[in-house]
Each structure stands twice: as C-alpha cells, then as structure tokens.
Amino acid sequence: MFWKSKPLWGKKPRLKSSYDAVIIGGGLHGLATAYYLAKEHGIKDVAIIEKRYIGFGGAGRNTAIVRANQRTQYNVPLYKVALDLWPVLTKELDFNLMFNNCGNLNLMHSEAAMKAARMTIATAQFHGVESHLIDAKEAKELVPALNISEDITFPIHGAMFHPPGGIVRHDAVVWGLAKGCARHGVQIHQQTEATAIHTEGGKITGVDTSRGRIATKQVLVSAGGYSAGIINRMLGIKLPISVLTIQAMVTQPLKPILNHVVSSGAYHCYANQTLKGEIATGAHMDQWPNYTTHNTAHYIKHQAESLSDWLPCLRGVKFMRIWGGLADMTPDMAPIMDGNDPIDGFYMDCGWGYFGFKSCSAAGKYMAEYMATGNCPDMLKPFNLRRYENHELMGETAALVSYTPDN
Template identity: 70%
Template structure:
C-alpha cells in the first residue's frame, strides 16, 4: 500500500534562475508580489522574476496588525485606498484563496474639538469620493464599543469619533501566500534566498540585474523592497530618496472573550487595536522617534500600550501581553508613497515610501504599477506620487494623519 505523503503541498513552485526575464521585481513582500501577479494576470507578462533576499513576507508584510481602510485625508490618496479596499473580496475569489477579509469597520476617536473639526474635513473628503465614513457622538461610539469609557475620567476624554464601516482586517500572511500562489500559477518565478547586488544600465536604460546567484538580463526592474528600497536605490543607481526608516512596535494580549467588534484607533493616545479571530487584542504603537533598521521591541512601548488601552478600555486592566514584535516603516516627509518610473533610468520603476500604510494599499498599487511597467505610461491615479513633488515643495496634506504628540506621551 502506498503511503500518503505527509509533506504539505507548496503553494508556489520552485524554478531555476533563468538568464533573462521580461521583468524583475526586487522584494517578495506584498507590493512586489502584487505587481508580479498583475503583470501576469492582467498583462500576460508571465516571464517575470520576484527576487527576495530572505523569504517572501519576511519584512513589513509579515510584521503588521492587518488593518485595512480607505479613510485617508487627501483627495490624492483616498481613491487609491478605496480601490484597494474594494479589491479584497474580488481577490479572494480570483486567487481561490481565503484572505480572511473581515470588514468589521474602523472607529477613529477624537479627543478634542480641534481633532473633531479635522475629522469633519476628513469625513467630507471620504464621502466626496464615495467612501462610507460618518461622524459619531461619544454615546454613539460607546454603542459600537460598549467597553469604551466616555466619561471625563480618561486622560484624553472622547469628544466623538469617525466610523468607517468598510474598513476592517485582512490576514496579512494569507495575502502573501495567495498572491504567491496566483503569480506562480501564471508563470512567475519566485526566487527566495537571493540578493540583488547590482543593476546594469546601458545607454540610460536598464539592461540587467546582478544577483547572488547570477546575472539576469531584463529591460524592466521594479524596486519594491520596502524599508530597504531607498538604500538599494542609493547604492545601486545613486538615486537619493527622502525616506527615513523607522521602527513600529506591536503586541498581542492573551486570548479574551469577544469585546472589540471593530478596529479602534486613537490619535491622542496614538494606539490602534483589533481583536483577532483567536480572541487576542492586537495593538500597535507610534513609530520610534529615531531612524533605525532594528526590529527590537522596548519596555517603553509596552508600557505605553498598556496605559493607553486600559485608559480607554478599563476592562483590559490586568490582561497580559503574550508577545511583541516590530517592523520597519519607510516614511516620506508627507506620509505619502513614491511611485514612479523611467526617471532617471529608462525601465527602472519604484514603489516605496509607504510608511505604515503599505498593507492597506498593496492590491491597488500592484495593479497600477503592473500597468505602468507594461505600457511605460504613468496611470493617472499614480501621478501625484512622483518623487518630483519633494523638489517642487508640493508635499501632500497626508501629514495630518499624524496627530500632534503631547510632551508627556
């Protein structure tokens, strides 16, 4: 009798490194895999290689709190995030893979009249673009999350909130696996444990990529290396990008009975949290205040999270944190990404500078970067994200997404 194999079936296939590809994607994270998938599925470009120094999902793709939303602050950003949010159910069907999308809604709290005024503008922008967002009173916030303390006891009392029903959570690992599965099924080669060591340019055009496993001739390269994208651009092509790399820390509590039916976030406390399917409260903090490439966690932020969560949700007092982790955010001065191509090198494209918004946008960004790489023409929706805006001092207003930190926070 033949024994059934105990080895799990791989979702994507291994392939030898070819000497030439029509396109090479640097980075096996969400944006790189999404671009590769759409190059193959929408544009028939199956001869594509994804080059990942470690393993797919190693970076920010596997180190986030899985929140998705489309309630950004500017007219340039909202359409992109809205399309990305709308794509999750369609991608689940298209990839034939459960991405575990749960649109439980996102409640963002205001702790002052000024914050509430800013939310009115943000809500108006969202509604103008067809995004469901609405202002709530403190009582309406408590109706959504009964555990909230809406008295004047908390350090930052709740003045109201903005509820965004289409927002929610998606299983980030599932997105990595699903995109890898879909890309591989359409001919894309995924090469893990492979480092990019150089980009050859001939007569102003991309000619090849040098890797730790050999040379690859290609006319197109997409730099989607996340927190390492700026360093790669500088080192390989002498392209300087205004990106700072900052650590973001997150943690989860012990499993609890259901008490948090929606994603909750607070600019005053600078926390965000949701309850996972396992019952854990997954919560994230503000970025570290100094550029670095470390993924270590600190007692400072564990203390910050514990104090902030229990101030807003007193029922969590005494609950234990079970584990912590940290990821890297590639942050631009205006908290908006850089998506561009063919400048200063023909055939070189870049998708980076997402800060802590990269997961929410990956599906739409990958779709439009694939279009850009295929046609050589920038899609209209990506035009505002050209890095030339920094030299022209045309920074976007998305910096308002950072609520001012108080001195004692």
C-alpha cells in the same frame, strides 16, 4: 519519516538568465505587481527576487488593518480601490484572505479634532467612501467597552466611523498572491539577493544576484523599508525617506469584546481583536531612524497605559507576543510610485510608512499597468518623486523640506 517541505505555491524554480521584468522584494507590493502583470497584461516572464523569504518584512509584521479614510484627495481614491479589491482577490485567487470589514472607529479627543474629522469625512464622502462623524455615546454603542467618562487622560469627544474598513489576514494575502503568481507563470526566487542593478545609456540592462546575473529591461524595487537603501546603493538615487521601527503586540486570547478596529491619535494607539481572540495593538513609530526590529520596554508600558485608559476592561490582561517592523517614512507620509525617471525601465514603489499593507492590492494593480504600458496611470501621477523637488508635498501630513533628486 522526514519529508522535505515545498512552497505552498509549487516547486523551487530554476533561475533563468533573462526575464522580461525583475521585481526586487518578495513582499505584498512585489507579489501584487507580479500577479497583475501576468494576469491582466500577459507579462508572465517575471522574476521576484527575495533575499530572505516572501513576507519576511512588513508583509508579516503588521496588524492587518485595511481602510480608506485617508485625508487627501489623492490618497482616498487609491485606498478605496485597494479596499474594494479584497473580496475580488479572494475570489480570483481562490484563497480565503479572511477579509472582515468590521468597520474602523477613529476616536477624537477635542473639538478641534472633531472639526478636522469633518473635513476628512467630507473628502471621503466626495470620493464615494462611507464615513460618518458620531458622538461619544454613539461610539460607546458601537464599542460598549469604551470609557467615555471625563476622568481619563484624553476624554473621548466623538469618533469618525468608517464601516467599510476592517482587517485582512496578512500571511493569507502573501500565500494567496504567491499561489496566484505561480499559477500565471511568475517565478519566485527566495534566498536570492539582488546585489547590483546594471544600466547602459540611461536604460536598465540587468540585475546581479547571489545566484547569477539576469538580463532584463525592467526592474521594480519594492522592498519596503529596504528600498531606499537598495536604490541609493545600486543606482545612486537618494530618496527623502527615513526608516524607523514600528512595534506591535498581541494579548492573551479573550472572549469577543472588540467588534471594530479602534484607534486614537491622541493616545498613539490602535487595537483590534483577531479571530483567535487576541487584542492586536500598535502605536506610532519609534522617534529615531534605524534598521532594527528590536522591541522596547517603553513601548510595552505605553501600550498598557493607553489601552487600559480607554478600554479599562483590558487592565490585568497579559501581553503574549511583541514584534517590530520597518516603516519607510517620507516627509508627507505618502508613498513614492514612479518610473522611467531618471532611468528608462526602472520603477520604484516605496515610502509607504505604516500604510503599505492596506494599499498593496491597488498599488500592485497600477504599478503593473505602469510597467506594462510605460505610461503612468492617472491614479499614480500625484505620487511621483519630483513632487519633493517641486515643493508639492501632499497634505496627509506634510513637513516643509527642500529636496532635489539626483539626476
């Protein structure tokens, strides 16, 4: 017998003609913002508009790593809140998010890198985030499979060890937040495309969708790699964002060999072992802007060479699956979270690059506060769009640009 399936979070809702708030993008940031709007601020008349299905974009195309060992004084507190929220959300949502704080090990391959790590660790510790500098032998004690010999491309000098970091099951977070949203009255509209955002007198008035027009006074665009295009096309606001493909893959299942997340900036490679035993691995983004999620032989070759150099036990292991996602990169590799500028009632949450997954819980919490009160929380103030106009780029990794947003 054929059974019609229905979403895990309930029946398909009927699209209403008006909502208190509309969120464009059914990814983790949109879901988290809607959840906190309803739960903490009592704003339950919210519609999430998703062109395809929830979790289609970056939410379902990542390697599920979470950490709070960023570089700058503005980023570290935000990611710490996000990291601390995972066990809280697991309990609140009554849904197993499979959070495993197995620890994050960032390999260093030169004395210069070790010195830079000391600065990063000092920033983390100042903000109450546990992080330690260890030598190569200590790193091998944590991960016995590491090759710490001198005969590899980039010999390991030491590592930055961040015990609270780890992994969370990304699709479980999507489903858990969706259930939480529905339980609090938020409506999720999949297969519904936002086609226009309407304004009048410098204020948001509504959103056109493929299923009809919605009247609303608040709109949040949180559509990952598609956000900049949506905002530019619908509101004429140009953002300093480049969209690039980032690829990842998994190996065949193996017995447990990797009990921490391990990454290397020199190799542009990171890896962790999933609950199924696969080695999930990713690298830096492709070097040319594009909107594809295509995979490349060059990337497969890079991952194989990198992993087999510093994890030689993986030589001969087969890659089983590869995928691509979109990274919306800003010049300083920090997000844009802003609102009511230049349009009252318009909010944006974008530019996360490859940090979007690990930040979604905190970003949703503070964006919800921003939309509910109209006042920007202190945590989000450094991430405003005007920082590019004022040449106040963050030091996460900053490039010198001259940028003036359209008014």
